[in-house]
Amino acid sequence: MALSQQAIIDTSLRILSRFGMGDLSMRRLARELDVQPSALYWHVKNKQDLFVLLARQMLATAVAEAEGTAAAEAEGTAAADLAWALRTVLLRYRDGAEIYALGLALEGEALIPAAIRHSGGETLMDYIVGALIIEQHRSDFDRQDPDAGARFERGVAQLL
Amino acid sequence: MALSQQAIIDTSLRILSRFGMGDLSMRRLARELDVQPSALYWHVKNKQDLFVLLARQMLATAVAEAEGTAAAEAEGTAAADLAWALRTVLLRYRDGAEIYALGLALEGEALIPAAIRHSGGETLMDYIVGALIIEQHRSDFDRQDPDAGARFERGVAQLL
């Protein structure tokens, strides 16, 4: 396939889910896509810009997946559903939460889903990101906590 | 001064407060300490280990500073005071919150101050780290939010 922004995003996410941020280098990305490192810079401004693109993609999938589960539910639970969907997606990619946090700082409100913005606001978003960064780091070091999911749900509920 | 673990920690914190994590490299640290990079590895196992040492140091200063302000106060407010002290210290060093999150995942409970563990628990700790990571990233990109402090206090109160 010809090189494109989407191809770069897809390959990034594949590297991320298998190996994590430490292995997501522009050079490795280029190797995997069979181009020279410099070729990437035609499609992406720099590595930071790539992170923003990845965060946007993760949000899009989370929103899509939340729409699936929340179809029959009341409006009030929309934020909780989205928080859970975000958790599912961010944990799918190693260091996904870290990347999301970077994106959040760079892009701001564009990365706070509407349902969350209207209910828990930035406080809830801060909690979601914090909880997931720590949970994810912990599992990177083989120290994962079996009831992290339950605690996450309680935390979200408390902030709604 | 002779090279020592403490000297490495001090220099790291100085680099951090002025330039941030991107500039905190083992090689730069060595340059600033007038030794070869390899010399550092006698005093510190690796870079990850250094991060844990930095997180411990930041916690220690936060606890010390909280003791100053909280002397005359009721016991219930201890957790809120510590959260605020932690905010002050972590924001003092660029990417301090990020490093703290890494330490938290590696060291676990040792980095959750007693007052916070007993009141808000890990949920509160997750929020603190998340809120500070985002606030700090934002100010790295010159997008700081003037009422981040007030929002932080409300978030902490909500979780207590």
Place this chain on the structure above:
DNA sequence: ACCTGAACACCGTTCAAGT
């Protein structure tokens, strides 16, 4: 015990030059 010197296998980014 503590440090140097040299090496290994990497990085992100830029830019002229090619097609």
Place this chain on the structure above:
DNA sequence: ACCTGAACACCGTTCAAGT
């Protein structure tokens, strides 16, 4: 428009060897 090739200024870590 899109990519290569080469270069610049970096990384973390290991390990024999020196003192």
